[in-house]
Amino acid sequence: MEPRTVGIAGLGLLGGSLALACRTAYPNAKIRAWARREATAERALAEGVAHFASTDLATLAPCDAVILCTPIGAMPAIAESLAPILAPTAWVTDVGSVKAPVVAALDPILGGRFLGSHPMAGSDEAGLDAAREHLFRGATCILTPTETAAPSTRSGVRAFWEKLGCRVRELTPDAHDRAVAWISHLPHTVAAALVDLVCSHHPDALHCSGPGFRDTTRVASGPPEMWAEILQENREAMRESLNALIHHLRAIDALLDDRAALAAFLARARDGRDALKTGTDR
Amino acid sequence: MEPRTVGIAGLGLLGGSLALACRTAYPNAKIRAWARREATAERALAEGVAHFASTDLATLAPCDAVILCTPIGAMPAIAESLAPILAPTAWVTDVGSVKAPVVAALDPILGGRFLGSHPMAGSDEAGLDAAREHLFRGATCILTPTETAAPSTRSGVRAFWEKLGCRVRELTPDAHDRAVAWISHLPHTVAAALVDLVCSHHPDALHCSGPGFRDTTRVASGPPEMWAEILQENREAMRESLNALIHHLRAIDALLDDRAALAAFLARARDGRDALKTGTDR
Numbered sequence: 001m002e003p004r005t006v007g008i009a010g011l012g013l014l015g016g017s018l019a020l021a022c023r024t025a026y027p028n029a030k031i032r033a034w035a036r037r038e039a040t041a042e043r044a045l046a047e048g049v050a051h052f053a054s055t056d057l058a059t060l061a062p063c064d065a066v067i068l069c070t071p072i073g074a075m076p077a078i079a080e081s082l083a084p085i086l087a088p089t090a091w092v093t094d095v096g097s098v099k100a101p102v103v104a105a106l107d108p109i110l111g112g113r114f115l116g117s118h119p120m121a122g123s124d125e126a127g128l129d130a131a132r133e134h135l136f137r138g139a140t141c142i143l144t145p146t147e148t149a150a151p152s153t154r155s156g157v158r159a160f161w162e163k164l165g166c167r168v169r170e171l172t173p174d175a176h177d178r179a180v181a182w183i184s185h186l187p188h189t190v191a192a193a194l195v196d197l198v199c200s201h202h203p204d205a206l207h208c209s210g211p212g213f214r215d216t217t218r219v220a221s222g223p224p225e226m227w228a229e230i231l232q233e234n235r236e237a238m239r240e241s242l243n244a245l246i247h248h249l250r251a252i253d254a255l256l257d258d259r260a261a262l263a264a265f266l267a268r269a270r271d272g273r274d275a276l277k278t279g280t281d282r
Numbered sequence: 283m284e285p286r287t288v289g290i291a292g293l294g295l296l297g298g299s300l301a302l303a304c305r306t307a308y309p310n311a312k313i314r315a316w317a318r319r320e321a322t323a324e325r326a327l328a329e330g331v332a333h334f335a336s337t338d339l340a341t342l343a344p345c346d347a348v349i350l351c352t353p354i355g356a357m358p359a360i361a362e363s364l365a366p367i368l369a370p371t372a373w374v375t376d377v378g379s380v381k382a383p384v385v386a387a388l389d390p391i392l393g394g395r396f397l398g399s400h401p402m403a404g405s406d407e408a409g410l411d412a413a414r415e416h417l418f419r420g421a422t423c424i425l426t427p428t429e430t431a432a433p434s435t436r437s438g439v440r441a442f443w444e445k446l447g448c449r450v451r452e453l454t455p456d457a458h459d460r461a462v463a464w465i466s467h468l469p470h471t472v473a474a475a476l477v478d479l480v481c482s483h484h485p486d487a488l489h490c491s492g493p494g495f496r497d498t499t500r501v502a503s504g505p506p507e508m509w510a511e512i513l514q515e516n517r518e519a520m521r522e523s524l525n526a527l528i529h530h531l532r533a534i535d536a537l538l539d540d541r542a543a544l545a546a547f548l549a550r551a552r553d554g555r556d557a558l559k560t561g562t563d564r
Contacts, residue, residue: 120492124555140490169490179487182480187498190472192551193530198464199554201526205461206558208422208451210402212501213558216469219494220555224548228541235538244483246531248475253524256517259510266506269474272481273406273502276488276495 003160004029007063009078011035011044011053013123014095015069016131018164019049024133025163032059034078036070040128049128061085065160067117068094071226072102072233079109086113091153093117093160097180098233099144099173112150115157116173118142118180119166124221137165142180144173181237186245188227189238191220285442286311289345291360293317293326293335295405296377297351298413300446301331306415307445314341316360318352322410331410343367347442349399350376353508354384354515361391368395373435375399375442379462380515381426381455394432397439398455400424400462401448406503419447424462426455463519468527470509471520473502 006022006029008015019031033050034057035041041053052059060066060082068075075094082092092114096102103116121139123130141161145154158168171179195217198206231238255262288304288311290297301313315332316339317323323335334341342348342364350357357376364374374396378384385398403421405412423443427436443450453461477499480488513520537544 120490122492122494139492142490179484179490182484183487183491183495186479187476187495189534190476190531191498191555192548193527193534194469194472195551195554196547197468197523197526197530199550201523202461202464205465206554208402208424208461209465209558210404210421212404213465213469215497215500216473217555217558218497220548220551221559222548222552224545224552227548228545232538232541232544238538239535241479241483242531242535244479245475246528248479249472249524249528249531252471252475253521256514256520259514262514263506263510265478266474266502266504266509268481269477269502270504270506272477272488273473273499276491276499277503 001156002026002029002163003063003065003156005032005063005065006030007032007034007060007066008050009034009057009060009066009068009082010070010074011040011049011128011131012069013126013128013130014119014121014135015067016044016049016128017121017133017135018067018069018095019044020131020133021136021164023048032063034060043128049131057081058085064090065156066090066092068092068096071229072096072098073229075102076105076109079106079114083109088113089152091115091150091156093157095119097184097230099142099176101233103144103146103173107146107148112148113153115149115153116144117157117161118144118176119161120184122222124218126223126226134165136161139166141166141168142176143168143170144176145170146173177234178237178240181234181241185231185234185238186241188219188222189231189242190245191217195220283438284308284311284445285345285347285438287314287345287347288312289314289316289342289348290332290351291316291339291342291348291364292351292356293322293331293410293413294351295408295410295412296401296403296417297349298326298331298410299403299415299417300349300351300377301326302413302415303418303446305330314345316342325410331413339363340367346372347438348372348374350374350378353511354378354380355511357384358387358391361388361396365391370395371434373397373432373438375439377401379466379512381424381458383515385426385428385455389428389430394430395435397431397435398426399439399443400426400458401443402466404504406500408505408508416447418443421448423448423450424458425450425452426458427452428455459516460519460522463516463523467513467516467520468523470501470504471513471524472527473499477502
C-alpha cells in the first residue's frame with residue numbers, strides 16, 4: 001500500500017532529495033520532515049520541500065513511512081523517540097552507508113517496523129541546497145532485511161524505492177558492509193589520499209591537473225565528519241579492502257618493468273570498467 | 283605569426299580533436315593530416331576533419347606547424363622522416379604525456395624547430411570517433427622548453443595553444459614528468475587498481491556501485507597499450523608517487539581507530555579538492 005504520509009528525518013542532501021522525489025512520486029501524500037535546525041525546517045516549508053517541517057520529532061508521528069536521513073550516529077536516539085509514537089503498521093528505513101551497526105541498533109528499538117536501506121546515490125555536495133529530485137533515479141538501492149523485519153515492512157520499503165526509480169537488491173547487513181567497503185569507502189579514501197598527497201608533495205601540480213584528476217578525486221569533496229563516521233563504523237571491512245589495495249599497488253610497482261604484464265593489468269581494468277558503461281547500471 | 287598550414291600526425295582522440303579545433307581557430311589555414319591507417323585518413327577527408335589526409339608523411343611537408351599526436355614510441359621515427367622535408371621556419375610540437383624521453387629523442391632530430399607540449403585534456407574514450415572540437419578549451423597546456431628550442435618555436439607553440447583556449451604553463455621536461463606522475467599517472471593507476479580489485483574480490487559489488495565509484499574509476503577505461511607505455515616511460519617518477527601513496531594508505535589504516543585524526547585528514551583533502559572547484563581551473 002502506498003504511504004499517505006511520508007516522514008523524513010534529516011534534511012541534508014539525501015533527505016532533501018527524498019522529499020523532492022516523494023512529492024512527485026506520491027502526489028497525494030503529505031510529506032512531513034524533521035530537521036535538526038530550525039532554519040532548515042523553515043526553509044523546507046518556505047520552499048515547499050515538505051508540507052510540514054519541524055525540529056520536533058512528534059511531527060513524524062502520523063507517518064506510515066519514515067526514512068531516517070541523518071548521520072548514522074544520530075539514528076538510535078531518533079528511533080527511540082519514534083518507536084512509541086509511530087503506528088504499529090508504519091515502517092521505518094534509513095539511508096545510512098553502513099548497515100550492520102545501524103541494523104543492530106535499530107532492530108531492537110523498532111522491531112518488525114524497521115528495515116535497513118542504502119541507496120547508492122549521492123554527491124560531493126552536502127545539505128538541502130544540493131538536494132535534487134532525480135538523485136535516486138536509476139540508482140541501485142541495497143536493502144538489508146533481517147528476520148526481524150515484518151513482511152509488510154519488507155514489501156513497503158521495496159515498493160517505496162522502486163517507485164522512486166531505484167533498482168532494489170537485497171544483501172545481509174554484513175555482506176552489504178563488505179561490498180560497500182570496496183565500491184564506495186575504499187574509493188573515497190583513495191580519492192582523499194590522492195588529493196592530500198598532491199597538496200603536500202606537489203601543490204603547484206594541483207593546478208595543472210586535467211579532467212582525469214578531477215573525476216578521480218571528486219568524491220574527496222564530501223563532508224569529512226560524515227565520511228569519518230562511515231569509514232570508522234565500517235573499519236573492519238575497510239581494513240581488508242585497504243590492505244588488499246596496498247598489496248595490489250606493490251605488485252603494480254613490479255609491473256612497471258614489464259610492459260606486457262602492465263598492459264594486461266590495464267586491459268583487465270578497462271574491461272571491468274567498460275562493463276559498467278554498457279551494463280544496465282548506467 | 284599564425285600558421286597557414288597546420289599538420290597533424292596521428293588522428294586519434296587528441297589528433298582528431300586538434301584538427302577540429304584548428305578548423306575553427308584558424309579558419310583560413312589548411313589542415314593536413316597523417317594517419318597510420320588508410321581508413322582513418324579516408325574518414326578524416328570524407329568528414330572534413332582535414333583538408334588533406336594521407337598515410338604518407340610527405341603530406342605534412344608544406345606545413346609551418348606540426349603537432350605529433352601519435353603514441354610517444356612512434357614519434358622519433360616520424361620526426362626523422364619530417365626533419366629533412368619541413369621548412370627551416372616550421373615548428374613541431376607533440377602532445378605526449380611523458381616529456382623527458384620525448385624531448386631527449388626529438389631535440390637532436392628537429393633542433394630549434396621542436397618544443398614539447400602536454401595539453402592536460404583527454405577522455406577515457408579513444409580514436410577519431412571520440413574527437414571533439416572543444417577538448418582543449420580551458421585546459422592547462424604544459425610546455426617543456428629546453429635551450430634547444432628557437433625563440434620563434436617557443437612563441438609559435440605558445441600562441442598556438444593559447445588560440446585553442448588553453449592556459450599555458452612552462453616546466454622543465456623532468457619537472458613535468460614528476461608533476462604528471464602525481465596528478466595523472468598515479469590517479470590512472472589507482473583507478474585501474476580499484477576496478478581490478480573489485481572485479482577479482484567482489485564482482486557482484488561492481489554492479490551495485492554508484493556515481494562515486496564510476497567517477498573515481500572513469501579513467502580506467504582508457505586504452506591499455508597507450509597507458510602501459512606512459513606509465514613505463516615515466517616509471518621513475520611513478521615509483522616515487524606510488525610508494526608515497528602506499529605509505530599514506532598505511533597511515534590511513536592506523537587513522538581508522540582515531541575519529542578526529544581521520545576527520546582532519548578528510549577535511550584537508552576536501553579543502554584541497556574544493557580549491558579545484560573554485561579556482562580558475564574549472
